[in-house]
Amino acid sequence: MFFNSLSFAIFLPIVFLLYWFVFNKNKTTQNAVLIVASYYFYSCWDWRFLFLLVFSTLLDYFSAIMMEDSTSDKRRKLWLWLTIGINLGFLGVFKYYDFFAQSFADLLTGFGFQTNPVLLQLILPVGISFYTFHGLSYVIDIYYKRITAERNFIDYSLFVSYFPLLVAGPIERATHLLPQVKIKRHFNFEKAKEGIYQILWGLVKKVVIADSCATYANAVFDNYESMNSLSLALGAVYFAFQIYGDFSGYSDIALGTSKLFGIDLLKNFNYPYFSRDIAEFWRRWHISLSSWFRDYLYIPLGGSQGGIWMKVRNTFIIFLVSGFWHGANWTFIVWGFLNAMYFLPLLLQNKNRSNMGEIVMGWDFNSVKTILNILGTFILTTLAWIFFRARSISEALGYIQKMVTDFQFDSQYLSNERYNFELVFLVLVFVLVEWFNRSKIEPLSGKASWIKVTLAIIALLALGVYSDYKAFIYFQF
Amino acid sequence: MKQFLLFIGKIILVLLLSAIALDFIYTLVFAQSDTRNKVENVINSKPQKYDVIVLGTSRANNHFVSELFEKEGLKTFNYGMSGSHLFETSLLLKLMVERGWKIKNVIVETDLNLSNEKRDDGTFGRFMPFLHQSKTITEHFKNENDFTELYYIPFYRYIRFDAKVGFRAWYKTLINEPTNILHHKGYYPLGFNPKANMKNNIEGLVPLRNRYYEEIKQICKANDIHLIAVTTPMCANVKGMDYFKKVKALYPEIKEFEHVVEGDEYFSSCGHLNDKGARLFTATIIKALDFKNE
Numbered sequence: 001m002f003f004n005s006l007s008f009a010i011f012l013p014i015v016f017l018l019y020w021f022v023f024n025k026n027k028t029t030q031n032a033v034l035i036v037a038s039y040y041f042y043s044c045w046d047w048r049f050l051f052l053l054v055f056s057t058l059l060d061y062f063s064a065i066m067m068e069d070s071t072s073d074k075r076r077k078l079w080l081w082l083t084i085g086i087n088l089g090f091l092g093v094f095k096y097y098d099f100f101a102q103s104f105a106d107l108l109t110g111f112g113f114q115t116n117p118v119l120l121q122l123i124l125p126v127g128i129s130f131y132t133f134h135g136l137s138y139v140i141d142i143y144y145k146r147i148t149a150e151r152n153f154i155d156y157s158l159f160v161s162y163f164p165l166l167v168a169g170p171i172e173r174a175t176h177l178l179p180q181v182k183i184k185r186h187f188n189f190e191k192a193k194e195g196i197y198q199i200l201w202g203l204v205k206k207v208v209i210a211d212s213c214a215t216y217a218n219a220v221f222d223n224y225e226s227m228n229s230l231s232l233a234l235g236a237v238y239f240a241f242q243i244y245g246d247f248s249g250y251s252d253i254a255l256g257t258s259k260l261f262g263i264d265l266l267k268n269f270n271y272p273y274f275s276r277d278i279a280e281f282w283r284r285w286h287i288s289l290s291s292w293f294r295d296y297l298y299i300p301l302g303g304s305q306g307g308i309w310m311k312v313r314n315t316f317i318i319f320l321v322s323g324f325w326h327g328a329n330w331t332f333i334v335w336g337f338l339n340a341m342y343f344l345p346l347l348l349q350n351k352n353r354s355n356m357g358e359i360v361m362g363w364d365f366n367s368v369k370t371i372l373n374i375l376g377t378f379i380l381t382t383l384a385w386i387f388f389r390a391r392s393i394s395e396a397l398g399y400i401q402k403m404v405t406d407f408q409f410d411s412q413y414l415s416n417e418r419y420n421f422e423l424v425f426l427v428l429v430f431v432l433v434e435w436f437n438r439s440k441i442e443p444l445s446g447k448a449s450w451i452k453v454t455l456a457i458i459a460l461l462a463l464g465v466y467s468d469y470k471a472f473i474y475f476q477f
Numbered sequence: 478m479k480q481f482l483l484f485i486g487k488i489i490l491v492l493l494l495s496a497i498a499l500d501f502i503y504t505l506v507f508a509q510s511d512t513r514n515k516v517e518n519v520i521n522s523k524p525q526k527y528d529v530i531v532l533g534t535s536r537a538n539n540h541f542v543s544e545l546f547e548k549e550g551l552k553t554f555n556y557g558m559s560g561s562h563l564f565e566t567s568l569l570l571k572l573m574v575e576r577g578w579k580i581k582n583v584i585v586e587t588d589l590n591l592s593n594e595k596r597d598d599g600t601f602g603r604f605m606p607f608l609h610q611s612k613t614i615t616e617h618f619k620n621e622n623d624f625t626e627l628y629y630i631p632f633y634r635y636i637r638f639d640a641k642v643g644f645r646a647w648y649k650t651l652i653n654e655p656t657n658i659l660h661h662k663g664y665y666p667l668g669f670n671p672k673a674n675m676k677n678n679i680e681g682l683v684p685l686r687n688r689y690y691e692e693i694k695q696i697c698k699a700n701d702i703h704l705i706a707v708t709t710p711m712c713a714n715v716k717g718m719d720y721f722k723k724v725k726a727l728y729p730e731i732k733e734f735e736h737v738v739e740g741d742e743y744f745s746s747c748g749h750l751n752d753k754g755a756r757l758f759t760a761t762i763i764k765a766l767d768f769k770n771e
Contacts, residue, residue: 020478189480196488418645453488457495461632467598467640 001044002472003253004206011041016260020187027184031158034261038163042127045167049125052090057160059086060135064142064149080143084136091132094122099328127167129325131160133292138174140296147174155181162263164254168247168472170268170288177265185262194445195259200456201442202252206472209430210245211465213238216423219414221389224399228408231420232399239389240382241427244273246473247286252442271438273381273431274359276373278342279352281381289325293318308348315347316340326388331396335387342380359438426463496632503635503647507606510650514658515556516603519569520611524577528552529768531663532566532693533586535559536709539749541584542759543662549763555663557586561600562593563689568604568617570696575613580702581769584762585693587731588708589748591684591724596621602638666752667745677747680717684724703769706731710738710758712747737761 001007015037023029043050063083070076098119105117138159141147150156158181165172220227220235227235251268258265266288275281282290294303301314316337323336346352359374361367383400390396412420437443444452511521528551531541537557546553556569566585573580607614608628618624627634635642658665690706697704708721708731721735738761743754750758 187478187481189478189484192481193484196484422645450487450491454491454495457488457492458499461492461495461499461636462644464636465639466636467602467638467643 031154035157038161041163045126052125056135057157060139061156064139067142068149083139087132087136094124096328130169133171141174164257168250170266171292180263191259195256197444198252198256198442201444202249204456204459205245205249207464208459210242213242215416217242219416229403229406230409231412232403234420236382236386240385250472273378274374275377276355279346280355293322330393331387331390335384338384500632504606506647506651513650513656514603515558519572520607522576526579529582530580531555531557531584533557534561534590537586538665539667540709540755540758542755543664545759558600560597562597563590563687564596565600567689567692571613574700582703584705586709587706591687592682602641605634605638605642667749669751670745673746675712675741675747676714678716679720682720684727708733708735710735712744
């Protein structure tokens with residue numbers, strides 16, 4: 001059940017009505033209806049993986065209690081590593097086993113050994129990377145005594161399985177979400193209205209921007225050998241907007257949906273393509289994952305406490321792990337490595353926190369510099385996206401090589417029966433709308449909101465891509 | 478909560494009004510056009526007179542060179558449509574008759590498409606703007622599973638088939654951007670493709686007693702149109718060529734031309750002749766067939 005499907009458009013109002021009109025008695029009934037809805041929502045993907053979700057919930061719930069009740073540090077540590085091991089074990093089997101087995105076999109073949117690796121070829125349970133990290137953050141917080149273990153199983157189950165964030169995040173923290181599910185929610189019109197605006201804008205990002213860009217990006221990437229420089233450059237830009245519209249659109253719909261139930265989720269995107277350097281980009285892109293890696297990997301590894309080499313090592317570790325988190329393919333690892341390389345000069349010059357404030361524009365030289373920095377960061381990010389999108393490293397290198405050596409800039413008719421440049425205007429309009437609303441959560445609220453809502457609805461109807469449906473990219477992670 | 482439900486009501490109202498307005502604007506623009514594709518060219522036409530009309534899929538569109546028919550004094554147009562099925566072919570012929578066209582001969586490509594009675598979404602979509610304007614179209618589509626939604630929900634038909642009648646098609650129709658679809662009197666020549674995969678496997682196909690071919694036969698009979706049903710060439714390396722024998726057994730009146738052009742140099746892909754092959758094929762067809770001339 002996708003957020004942009006007819007089934008979700010039926011599911012959401014039913015859950016909303018049940019939640020506020022039938023099961024609004026207390027927080028337990030509210031939570032119970034959300035759990036049932038969440039399990040139903042998850043079972044629509046594949047009911048067999050419900051067992052995995054229930055197991056993961058039970059494991060983290062009981063191990064957190066055992067950890068808290070343990071008197072010795074040794075036992076607490078044992079519970080922590082046991083839970084981490086099982087959680088990552090599942091992730092490893094489902095997501096990474098085939099990759100390691102195949103890579104090892106390739107390595108042995110390189111040394112002249114005959115190999116025939118046993119591959120499991122399992123279907124990846126949707127959302128497994130998200131809810132595994134979600135649960136891990138909880139048990140690690142318990143271990144470090146940042147929070148106390150949740151003893152109410154219903155409340156804890158909702159924390160893990162809450163449907164708006166279940167399949168593609170944001171990766172929530174117990175400190176943020178659990179306090180909200182432990183109290184009865186009261187309907188708040190302003191919050192619900194904000195939610196609707198956010199859902200609408202998320203749909204525009206997904207259906208109008210991401211899916212339109214996808215048809216062009218696919219046509220270019222799938223035939224990159226016959227494309228000229230202009231098509232290849234535009235293909236990379238279209239993919240940059242596809243993945244942004246797709247994932248931030250999903251996050252907007254998740255956050256908006258959750259607001260309808262009176263629950264706030266963590267902000268996941270903050271106009272990342274307006275970043276002035278790569279460090280700022282990573283503070284604005286997939287914020288819940290970046291901050292997860294910062295808090296549960298970078299800081300425990302020593303963070304920036306040690307010398308410069310320690311900082312460099314830790315930075316590379318989190319970028320490489322972040323790349324690998326996205327998928328079991330060398331392309332993701334190279335993508336992470338490239339981002340670490342982009343980050344390195346800032347780290348060495350101690351400038352990785354120099355662009356923390358809002359972007360202020362005026363008619364001066366600094367503003368020109370800011371725009372150039374934003375463009376430079378976007379170009380670097382887009383180059384890295386080529387590795388993220390390509391099927392193999394050699395394909396990505398071939399793509400880049402053709403793009404910078406072909407020197408043909410004619411319009412080209414693509415396999416999607418469109419000219420390569422046709423989408424540029426739509427992308428530019430989208431960038432301008434986001435630029436002038438960058439201080440807000442979404443551009444629809446505020447002055448003349450009904451006009452903006454009407455325009456968004458017209459854009460959804462007239463410019464949306466419906467016949468060539470594209471699943472959310474991050475569902476595969 | 479009441480305030481929120483009112484807010485949602487307003488959003489639904491905006492959605493509905495926008496859909497109605499867009500539906501009206503789109504339909505208005507598409508209803509004026511007759512040059513962007515073959516469907517609207519027929520629907521928005523005045524009565525025509527033709528000696529030969531060619532119908533079928535891309536294997537008609539790329540194989541019958543109208544110009545060669547015309548050299549023989551036969552006024553001809555090729556209305557073959559890439560990707561279409563007999564479902565749409567039959568409808569196109571109904572519309573020609575409904576619009577008062579006087580046609581002496583109809584050549585219908587009846588080979589691989591006999592195995593299918595379903596619609597082709599790509600071609601079906603092109604009829605959508607005219608769903609409410611023609612009883613023939615409404616009748617032809619009324620048994621489709623999604624007919625109710627397409628017919629009654631404003632703008633749904635344009636959303637459902639946005640690749641064919643979406644914003645891009647609408648805009649290009651509005652500015653009257655020319656296409657090459659009607660050039661060469663509907664025939665679309667293909668080039669030689671050195672990378673083409675010159676093999677095919679049609680073992681899975683089974684010819685049906687196709688209700689839309691039966692419809693075409695009835696329409697021709699009722700309107701005194703001479704129907705010529707033919708098969709068209711395939712490349713040499715095809716598995717399952719006995720399909721054509723089954724076609725012949727099912728419909729003895731269908732004339733076999735699947736072997737009249739041989740040699741990969743005449744093909745653009747295994748199922749499609751290039752221009753050189755199409756010219757050879759058309760010349761052979763013209764010689765072999767009897768055309769009604771009165």
